[in-house]
Amino acid sequence: MRRLLVALAAAFALLGVDTALAAPPPAPVKTETAVFAGGCFWCMEHDMGGIPGVLKVESGYTGGHVKNPSYRDVTSEQSGHYESVRVTYDPAKTDYGFLLYRYWKLVDPTDDGGQFCDRGPSYRPAVFVTPAQRPIAEKSRDEAAKRLKTGTMKAQILPLQTFWPAEEYHRDYAKRHALDYSLYRSGCGRDARLKQVWGN
Template identity: 80%
Template sequence: MIRRLFVLVASFAAILLPADVLAAGKPAPPATAVFAGGCFWCMENDMRGIPGVLKVESGYTGGHVDRPTYRDVTSETSGHYESVRVTYDPAKLDYGFLLYKYWKLVDPTDDGGQFCDRGPSYRPAVFVTPAQRPVAEKSRAEAAKRLKTGVMKAQILPLQTFWPAEAYHRDYAKNHAVEYHAYRLGCGRDLKLKQVWGG
């Protein structure tokens, strides 16, 4: 009897209440954002530490070749950027705040590459859906005002297919810690970031 009463009440609720009210109690599905910022090993490692980020994947986007390889991208013939796809919990992390954190991880004044990595595939860029574009454009303008040196050159570009990188690139900072830290120090990434953003 009690079970029938619950079923009857639930049926009436489904008819009388709007779908958005019924769904309000459910957690929001994960959201994604795609960024380019030079070496994807560094971007993957740095963005993984942001609270609310669930997963960061290294890969390639923005080019004209299907299923590009690392060799294709670094040969500068595919048009792709080394990039990361960030999956995050929108209940814990706002896209605008994720953008704020992104800018501090790159030198957006350098459109010839990033740090010691030179060439078009290493340029900084934010890849957006139409819904993300207004937030990204506003964030870019605000970041430009905070720069200590240089002029904002990083672009906001339409999101294209994201191609995951080869397995040996994934979790590189964790799986090859000594090599990663030697590379990062030798590349001068952190020193340059202090010059660009201060601190």
């Protein structure tokens, strides 16, 4: 037996395997997801991506009746879908309640006709929830309503449906087209309006 172990160690050495330092691979990180709509998904993807504990933010569509919708389907306002983002996060580093707290500050929840310069049903603010997420989201919405500097809360809490990822050219738009994104965001008046709604 000893000779077999020595032979195996020699074989591993020839193959470059360090048996003394070998360690099991790290366990995969447990993740959870949250889905939000807040107008232009380029902006939501950019802003939600900066939250500590967030691992990934995907632009897409949800809430409607058309399967595998295109951007044209959604902006035609015939699909019932909202421009939205799916946020994947590490629950050991942040929680759903904190994501909601940050979400409200990124949207104008007093405007149910769109968001900022983007108008129409597909741009309305909404939180899409699982049954377990609903009471947390409703409580968060009530708390956010008390902090508004102007207007009344109109954002909806809606049942989570299938999330359809957006076309490739929409993904990571703020990173890939920084100047165009900056000009769009400024011209749309998003940040100026957020100061009016929430203060500094």
